[in-house]
Amino acid sequence: MAPCAASAQLPRLLGIRQASEALIQGLEPEDLCLQGMADASPAKWHLGHTSWFFEEFLLRQRPGYAAAESRWRYLFNSYYEAVGERHPRPQRGLLTRPPIAEVLAWRQRVTAALGQELEQLDPELVELGLQHEQQHQELLLMDLLDGFSRNPLEPAAYPSGTGGVEPEAAYELSATAAPANPSWIELAGGLVEIGHPGGNGGPESALGAFHFDNESPRHRVWLEPFAIADRLVSNAAYAAFIDDGGYRRPELWMSEGWAVVQQRGWQAPRYWRGEWEFTLAGRRPRQPEAPVRHLSWFEADAYARWAGGRLPSEAEWEVAVGSGQLSQAYGCLWQWTSSPYRPYPGFAPAAGAVGEYNGKFMTSQFVLRGSCFLTPPGHGRLTYRNFFAPASRWMASGLRLAREVAR
Numbered sequence: 001m002a003p004c005a006a007s008a009q010l011p012r013l014l015g016i017r018q019a020s021e022a023l024i025q026g027l028e029p030e031d032l033c034l035q036g037m038a039d040a041s042p043a044k045w046h047l048g049h050t051s052w053f054f055e056e057f058l059l060r061q062r063p064g065y066a067a068a069e070s071r072w073r074y075l076f077n078s079y080y081e082a083v084g085e086r087h088p089r090p091q092r093g094l095l096t097r098p099p100i101a102e103v104l105a106w107r108q109r110v111t112a113a114l115g116q117e118l119e120q121l122d123p124e125l126v127e128l129g130l131q132h133e134q135q136h137q138e139l140l141l142m143d144l145l146d147g148f149s150r151n152p153l154e155p156a157a158y159p160s161g162t163g164g165v166e167p168e169a170a171y172e173l174s175a176t177a178a179p180a181n182p183s184w185i186e187l188a189g190g191l192v193e194i195g196h197p198g199g200n201g202g203p204e205s206a207l208g209a210f211h212f213d214n215e216s217p218r219h220r221v222w223l224e225p226f227a228i229a230d231r232l233v234s235n236a237a238y239a240a241f242i243d244d245g246g247y248r249r250p251e252l253w254m255s256e257g258w259a260v261v262q263q264r265g266w267q268a269p270r271y272w273r274g275e276w277e278f279t280l281a282g283r284r285p286r287q288p289e290a291p292v293r294h295l296s297w298f299e300a301d302a303y304a305r306w307a308g309g310r311l312p313s314e315a316e317w318e319v320a321v322g323s324g325q326l327s328q329a330y331g332c333l334w335q336w337t338s339s340p341y342r343p344y345p346g347f348a349p350a351a352g353a354v355g356e357y358n359g360k361f362m363t364s365q366f367v368l369r370g371s372c373f374l375t376p377p378g379h380g381r382l383t384y385r386n387f388f389a390p391a392s393r394w395m396a397s398g399l400r401l402a403r404e405v406a407r
Contacts, residue, residue: 006118009126013118016130017111019376020047020137021104026164027144027157032100035093036147039394045076045092046140048103050133051110052076056083057354058121058129059113068106072098082353127210128354134376141167141280141374146394149271149278156282168281171373171396174332175290178231185230185325186405187316189223194318195344196383214358215383217346221315225405228312228320232291232328232335232398233303239288241303242268252305257298260391270294270393291398293333297366297390300336300399312402314339314385317369322382326400330380333398334368341365341387365389372396 024032024043032044041049052073059065075095077086087095098106118126144157158165195218196211247267250258260266271278271294277286295303304310312320314337321329343362349355365387371380374396388395 016133023140033093033096034147036150038090040143040146041092043140044100044103046136048076050136051107053132054110054129058125062117080353080356134379137376138374142395145280154283157280160281167374168279174373178327182229182231184227186227189225191220191222192319193218193220194315195219212358213350214385219345225407226316227403227405229401230326232400234289235286235292236288238292241306246306252302291333293396293398294393295397296393297336304401309401309403311336311338313337314367314369330371333396334372334386335370335400337367339367341367
């Protein structure tokens with residue numbers, strides 16, 4: 001990396017690393033090992049894994065760098081098979097050792113080494129590591145919400161009015177940035193281009209238009225004329241779906257989704273509790289006009305069918321948001337699309353272990369677009385492709401309706 005580029009990237013590196021550590025301020029040591037389900041990870045693991053990523057892919061190759069003991073590679077590897085074996089994901093909550101003090105000390109050593117070696121490091125890998133850390137900041141918050149929601153005491157991970165991290169304030173702010181009454185935006189469709197224009201593989205430059213490999217290549221898609229809602233579906237609208245027997249009507253659901261509803265006893269979104277909902281600020285009154293959140297793809301799809309619409313494809317979403325006519329596109333909730341998570345035409349994973357980042361998950365999942373109130377500032381973009389299994393609903397996910405337009 002050129003000296004001027006390295007000096008420009010250093011403040012960003014330090015800021016992102018410090019932002020991760022700020023997320024545990026005010027939490028108790030017991031909170032940091034909390035793992036409420038197999039899909040989640042403890043906060044301490046997230047803090048260790050993001051340091052492991054930098055150490056494994058950037059620092060370990062530098063002369064004289066003293067890496068953490070070899071057993072930590074096993075503990076904090078996530079899914080990189082090419083790197084080696086890893087601790088089972090469902091058992092991460094059992095890792096009371098190493099203690100958080102040792103993990104934080106390791107983080108400081110890694111951050112210092114990154115700063116010292118920055119001019120010698122691959123700028124694209126450094127940026128990938130920073131984007132990766134921002135993803136885990138969001139996941140850490142989502143995982144804490146799941147874990148805290150299982151406690152009968154209903155504790156608040158981040159109480160309002162403390163002056164520290166306040167995710168719920170960000171949600172409430174984003175929820176107000178929408179028209180009072182939803183309306184439909186009609187778009188002509190036709191032959192459109194979607195995807196990141198920077199080519200296949202890494203970012204265009206370390207400080208420029210970063211994109212993950214799954215966002216490219218840019219390619220053409222044919223769209224029929226369609227209409228899309230200018231705002232997200234609200235709590236009040238979703239409550240009407242429930243009141244009309246939405247969770248009791250199999251004709252509204254995909255077969256697999258109906259089986260999940262029956263098996264898991266779903267009757268409402270993930271964190272609804274009567275007229276309240278559980279949040280990172282604890283139990284709070286549910287705001288009728290705020291966008292409904294923590295929905296699975298199955299729930300979003302069933303609601304859309306009940307409402308006489310459908311979920312937009314990711315191409316429709318990208319074209320519509322790119323037109324600048326939609327509210328709540330970013331910083332509110334990830335938005336389910338009807339698109340299965342599959343590679344774009346011409347996609348090829350990056351060489352080496354980092355090629356396992358996205359490509360090997362392109363099956364049995366659906367794409368979400370935008371970003372959410374837990375997404376770090378500046379991390380979202382038009383071409384970002386998030387993805388989850390259709391039954392997952394612990395994420396900050398909502399929906400926007402689409403429908404056909406007569407030609």
